[in-house]
Amino acid sequence: MEFTKGHGTGNDFVILPDPDGALDLTPGLVAALCDRRRGVGGDGVLRVVRAAKHPEGVALAGEAEWFMDYWNSDGSFAEMCGNGARVFVRYLLETGLATPSGAALPVATRAGLVRARVEGAEVAVEMRRPRLYDTATATVGGFTLTGAAVDVGNPHLVCALPASLELGGLDLTRAPDVDPSVFPSGVNVEFTTPGEPVEGTDGHVLMRVYERGSAETLSCGTGACAVAAVALRDAGWETGTMTVDVPGGRLTVTVTDDTCWLSGPAVLVATGEIRLPALPA
Numbered sequence: 377m378e379f380t381k382g383h384g385t386g387n388d389f390v391i392l393p394d395p396d397g398a399l400d401l402t403p404g405l406v407a408a409l410c411d412r413r414r415g416v417g418g419d420g421v422l423r424v425v426r427a428a429k430h431p432e433g434v435a436l437a438g439e440a441e442w443f444m445d446y447w448n449s450d451g452s453f454a455e456m457c458g459n460g461a462r463v464f465v466r467y468l469l470e471t472g473l474a475t476p477s478g479a480a481l482p483v484a485t486r487a488g489l490v491r492a493r494v495e496g497a498e499v500a501v502e503m504r505r506p507r508l509y510d511t512a513t514a515t516v517g518g519f520t521l522t523g524a525a526v527d528v529g530n531p532h533l534v535c536a537l538p539a540s541l542e543l544g545g546l547d548l549t550r551a552p553d554v555d556p557s558v559f560p561s562g563v564n565v566e567f568t569t570p571g572e573p574v575e576g577t578d579g580h581v582l583m584r585v586y587e588r589g590s591a592e593t594l595s596c597g598t599g600a601c602a603v604a605a606v607a608l609r610d611a612g613w614e615t616g617t618m619t620v621d622v623p624g625g626r627l628t629v630t631v632t633d634d635t636c637w638l639s640g641p642a643v644l645v646a647t648g649e650i651r652l653p654a655l656p657a
């Protein structure tokens with residue numbers, strides 16, 4: 377089985393080309409591929425399948441040729457992955473599965489259609505506008521923090537740290553405790569602290585994330601969108617552009633009246649052959 381490895385600000389993925397949807401991708405196989413010692417290693421898997429050939433993509437087949445079948449490293453799947461979508465588009469273009477054009481490239485996802493533009497080393501994807509819908513708490517390392525529940529296609533809880541807590545000091549080796557009645561399907565939890573002003577954007581936030589299904593990662597694109605939306609709300613603005621620094625690098629998020637653009641580097645680093653029988657059972 378052929379694979380490519382790619383990442384967006386350190387959020388890394390095993391990319392599996394499967395145009396006709398012939399691959400029997402199971403939670404066990406995804407977890408084995410993502411195993412960092414016995415597999416290829418990754419925060420998740422991106423299966424590249426024609427929208428017409430995937431049951432969850434077929435409804436969008438008239439609008440997008442390709443469906444991003446995203447799975448978390450524990451074998452669960454998610455509605456959306458912002459960095460995944462950016463890396464997916466880089467893969468489509470570098471392999472010739474899609475042709476660069478002046479128009480934005482549509483990609484089908486479980487959360488609907490996203491559109492991408494490539495700007496040199498950066499890939500930007502346009503997703504739905506984040507929706508702030510509730511408040512909830514997360515408990516980490518004995519501290520309970522109140523934050524905003526945000527829907528970016530997938531669920532997020534954004535908690536700003538008080539000045540007494542340092543972002544780098546948080547123990548994210550285990551999942552923060554959250555109220556399962558607010559997040560019945562689990563949640564990605566972002567912790568934030570303000571950054572110094574960055575020229576060209578309206579604000580700057582630093583974040584770390586504990587992802588549903590993948591533990592702490594170096595970056596989360598939908599998480600950055602959720603964080604930007606909360607920062608804009610807190611500043612009293614409806615729209616704007618925020619710089620969001622993650623442990624793996626820098627993302628830029630522009631929230632408009634209807635949508636949200638996520639922009640940052642997306643890189644393919646290797647291509648190879650997987651020896652299926654050698655993967656952990």
Ligand SMILES: N[C@@H](CCC[C@H](N)C(=O)O)C(=O)O
Pocket residue numbers: 387448453454455456457458459460530531564587588589590593595596597598599
């Ligand atoms: N890292 C991703 C989000 C991946 C999905 C998430 N773990 C979930 O289960 O919702 C991103 O870049 O958005």
